[in-house]
Amino acid sequence: MRKNSLKNTRINGEVQRALAEIIRGGIKDPRISPLTSVVSVEVSPDLKTCKAWISVLGEEEALKSTLAGLKSASGYIKNQLAKEINLRNTPEITFIMDQSIAYGVNMSKLIDEVNKDGSKEEE
Template identity: 70%
Template sequence: MRKNSIKNTRINGEVQKELSRIISREIKDPRISPMTSVVAVEVAPDLKQCKAYISVLGDKDAQDATLAGLKSAIGFIRRELARTVNLRNTPEIHFVLDQSIEYGVNMSKLIDDVVRSDEGKEHEGEEDNE
């Protein structure tokens, strides 16, 4: 059992690396945002299915357009994957939008805003003491 999970982890990493390369360098669809990254990949142990979690930095329209572009290029993506990754079966790929990077960017911005407003209040307090 343990050996299988190590093998599966290696396959996930290999497929993720290749999907990232294919999406960023090989696909010429203008709908696909240049700010698209493959966050994680889960390949089923039987190698028939694959969930690819992608993150698209941008608004809802950019995310929807990127998903549509990826879905229309699915045949090309699978052929490229079959050519570059040596697997018994080339999995059927399902793209899932992952909001975690965008969520992190938004949280970081909110934290920066709070820190800036706190610093502004500190400076106001120092002026009152003078």
């Protein structure tokens, strides 16, 4: 199976949807922030490993505690994923922090500030 085949793309989307549901509703760990989202998922062609990019809205401490909570719950997450998605192999999940959403929010704030300052100068 090629890396970007249609089947692999479909599996990536299904695993991403299932992971988001499991993280949102299945894990009771208080370390995991409720503002956690699964940005992207990449399952290897042999279905042995999976990289999941996770984004957490909040300060640095929330990022670290959420990542620690997800790593400690990885066995439970893999078990739930196996129940939800019928794959030949259930992949080992590696969680990676993705700062793109936080970066976008920060850039939006900076742009709004510049626009606000520019409109004051025109008056």
